[in-house]
Amino acid sequence: MKAQPLLPAAFKRRRGPRVAVLALVLCSLLVPFAFLFDRAPSGYVTTEERHRQEVVLPSLDHVEKRGSPGAISGRRQDAPEKKIPRGSAGAIHQHVPEKRISKGSEGVIHQHKQIDSHSTSGGAKPKVLPTPKVEPSKAVAESTRETREISKDIQGRQKGAKADEVEKAKACQLEFGSYCLWSIEHKEVMKDSIVKRLKDQLFVARSYYPSIAKLQGHEALTQEMKQNIQEHERVLSVSTVDADLPSFINKRMEQMERTIARSKSCTVDCKNVDRKLRQILDMTEDEAHFHMKQSAFLYNLGAQTLQKSHHCLNMRLTLEYFKSYSLDSDDSLSGKFNNPKYMHYVILSKNVLAASVVINSTVSSCKEPDNLAFHILTDAQNFYAMKHWFARNSYKNAVIHVINYEAIILEKLPKYNILQLYLPEEFRVLIRSIKQPTENTRMEYLSLFSHSHFLIPEIFKYLNKVVLLDDDVVVQRDLSFLWNIDMGDKVNGAVKFCGLKLGQMRNVLGKAAYDPKSCAWMSGVNLINLDKWREHNVTENYLLLMKKFKFKDERSLRAAAFPLSLLSFQHLIYPLDEKLTLAGLGYDYGIDEEVARRASSLHYNGNMKPWLELGIPDYKKYWRRFLVRGDRFMDECNVNP
Incomplete structure (x- = not known):
């Protein structure tokens, strides 16, 4: 009569493994459902993501011909296969690129999403084709040809505009909206562009001059740069518009360009150049702040001129x-x-x-x-x-x-x-x-x-x-x-x-x-x-x-x-x-x-x-x-x- 309680105790001991087995079976059933619900519809990108999304081109060693699964995932066929969730942005950035482009080629992104959706839609497993061997130079040419084909309709609307200008225009629209495109179409011709270019040259020359003057064996370059700076200052002191400039100003600008190019080829302390450029930047910011205050005053002046x-x-x-x-x-x-x-x-x-x-x-x-x-x-x-x-x-x-x-x-x-x-x-x-x-x-x-x-x-x-x-x-x-x-x-x-x-x-x-x-x-x-x-x-x-x-x-x-x-x-x-x-x-x-x-x-x-x-x-x-x-x-x- 005392041995009867052993049966319930044994039953209790066997209950623990059974619960664990049932939990594992339930999890195995829920995991596929979670994977299905985690997948987003193909080709859909929210408006907020468009401004932040970045397309990364893989390096030349990883370039595959379009149409193969390897080209979509950005990896070689002989590499060990690894599943990457579609919505994982970090997976895209795992392959460190050598070249980047902004999210301006909307057609390229859309086509990549279409290929991905076709490859993953339905229950049939896509057929994997062997990867053709492509030379790096041929891959670059193939990629350039495909990019031209995609932007062909954009070039037609822009009446023969260059491909890079079209890409910049689309990136401009995506980043800043339609006003950015309007400002490009209605861009006014900059007045007195030569005077502004002279000022830019003068700023760059002044930023390099202190560093060049400290170098040994560059006395001739230092003297030449000093002379060019003085001549630019003399011309700008009496000329505020392009019509006031002398006839020989083009020669002076060419001389300054050559001098600046020689200065950039020298090994100088970047800290000194950076410090000088920051001083110019601070001066420009102060001037912009002054003009903002002046515009506010003039706005008030205009309001009071007609009482x-x-x-x-x-x-x-x-x-x-x-x-x-x-x-x-x-x-x-x-x-x-x-x-x-x-x-x-x-x-x-x-x-x-x-x-x-x-x-x-x-x-x-x-x-x-x-x-x-x-x-x-x-x-x-x-x-x-x-x-x-x-x-x-x-x-x-x-x-x-x-x-x-x-x-x-x-x-x-x-x-x-x-x-x-x-x-x-x-x-x-x-x-x-x-x-x-x-x-x-x-x-x-x-x-x-x-x-x-x-x-x-x-x-x-x-x-x-x-x-x-x-x-x-x-x-x-x-x-x-x-x-x-x-x-x-x-x-x-x-x-x-x-x-x-x-x-x-x-x-x-x-x-x-x-x-x-x-x-x-x-x-x-x-x-x-x-x-x-x-x-x-x-x-x-x-x-x-x-x-x-x-x-x-x-x-x-x-x-x-x-x-x-x-x-x-x-x-x-x-x-x-x-x-x-x-x-x-x-x-x-x-x-x-x-x-x-x-x-x-x-x-x-x-x-x-x-x-x-x-x-x-x-x-x-x-x-x-x-x-x-x-x-x-x-x-x-x-x-x-």
């Missing part, structure tokens, strides 16, 4: 005009506008307040305001605001004629293509000393006539003489004496600016004939003899010169006003007294207040106009004196310059 209060004033005046007047109203003083006996002033402006200050200051400074007639040329957008403003405000007994420039050109002068009103153009000029190019550099704002100025004789056919005033001018003295000046055969009475000669602007003036010793001149206050203008055919000569300049866009058209104004009035400038106009109040902080008070007129040329928040505070008071106060619309729009 909401000024826009509000124009809109309110326009609305009030249509509420108060009829469009076909006649001016009873229209007879004075064509009478040559009056002193006629012409102003081109789109700013109501600026034009008002110019007229108010001129009238307030004149002893006989009854003889003054003002003609304001403005665009269609500001025409009704201007008209209503000067109808509401009187300026003693002076008459004011507001003209819609765009309408008068379309109605009376349709043969001219200058339909848009262009205000006087201002150009920032950097002037360097010829003796000391790197020192004594100063900046000037040169104001000149725009394209619209050349149509003034056609618009005012019944007048003989006018005075042109810019809308950023404040008149402090009586200008009636200008009508008593006999300019002889000259056309344009202007203040000359001999700090800039025409010979210094050969890159801007082009191949036109000009006197290099002639001085530039400035607009602001200009006495124009319209009879002599018509006699010398200034407008026709201007149109002929205009055809020689190529205009790509609006910006280049406006920039052409610089050479056209200087060349059109060459030998036709009558020099006025320099005390007539004091320029620079829109950018120069160093003007003495006593000099400003004694000047006959003040010209706020520059970016800091007196009606803007950016205006120089010390000079704003001369402009504010003649500003109309107490106007209802100014108070409602919070206009307080």
Whole structure:
């Protein structure tokens, strides 16, 4: 009876191996299912993986002909067979490559996946063919031929583009999206490429020079490199654009290339070269940071150049005009506008307040305001605001004629293509000393006539003489004496600016004939003899010169006003007294207040106009004196310059 418990104990002892056997059987059944679920669909690659995936070409010893399993797996047939999971990226990188390409050849990857899917799809085992023996040179040729066949359709779409350029374009699209391709298609031609190449050569030469100078037996190379660096510095100190470069610059660049090549062939301390290049990199980063800050400031400047209060004033005046007047109203003083006996002033402006200050200051400074007639040329957008403003405000007994420039050109002068009103153009000029190019550099704002100025004789056919005033001018003295000046055969009475000669602007003036010793001149206050203008055919000569300049866009058209104004009035400038106009109040902080008070007129040329928040505070008071106060619309729009 005591031996009966032995049976359950034995049964318990045999239960452990049975459980282990059942567990092994269950695992053996689950392993194939796990292997099947682990396999991804063939030919499917997620978007995130495309940016990071890299295709590695095997070395020449492992190159197999396409179509064999060995070529797909990247190993030889005689090697021991080893199973690699399809999704294992590390398995691809086990064969260390000698050459890499980026994930740009999408067609190559897709075809590899198709072959792999055919070889693994279905239950049939693929037939393994013997690997043909291929020479390394033949393998390279075979691989190149296959790559060309794959990119053949891409080359057709790119109209004969090279294969490497197509691959770069596809890699560009995969890495950065369609914007990258757009930037390549719309890439602009780099301006002044020779100057930029000179700077690159200078950077490289400077990085190698300290290391070459320390080497023994390379004194000739050191002297040659030093001389080339000095010559490059001398050329770049006087040349900022390709047009300023001398004719022998190509020889200098070739000499520098040979010198740099010889320097690279020498055994130098790489740490010194690396340190110098890092210094240049730091300087470039600092410069880029500076330009980023400058662009932010200029963006703020652009936002403040058109204030909401000024826009509000124009809109309110326009609305009030249509509420108060009829469009076909006649001016009873229209007879004075064509009478040559009056002193006629012409102003081109789109700013109501600026034009008002110019007229108010001129009238307030004149002893006989009854003889003054003002003609304001403005665009269609500001025409009704201007008209209503000067109808509401009187300026003693002076008459004011507001003209819609765009309408008068379309109605009376349709043969001219200058339909848009262009205000006087201002150009920032950097002037360097010829003796000391790197020192004594100063900046000037040169104001000149725009394209619209050349149509003034056609618009005012019944007048003989006018005075042109810019809308950023404040008149402090009586200008009636200008009508008593006999300019002889000259056309344009202007203040000359001999700090800039025409010979210094050969890159801007082009191949036109000009006197290099002639001085530039400035607009602001200009006495124009319209009879002599018509006699010398200034407008026709201007149109002929205009055809020689190529205009790509609006910006280049406006920039052409610089050479056209200087060349059109060459030998036709009558020099006025320099005390007539004091320029620079829109950018120069160093003007003495006593000099400003004694000047006959003040010209706020520059970016800091007196009606803007950016205006120089010390000079704003001369402009504010003649500003109309107490106007209802100014108070409602919070206009307080």
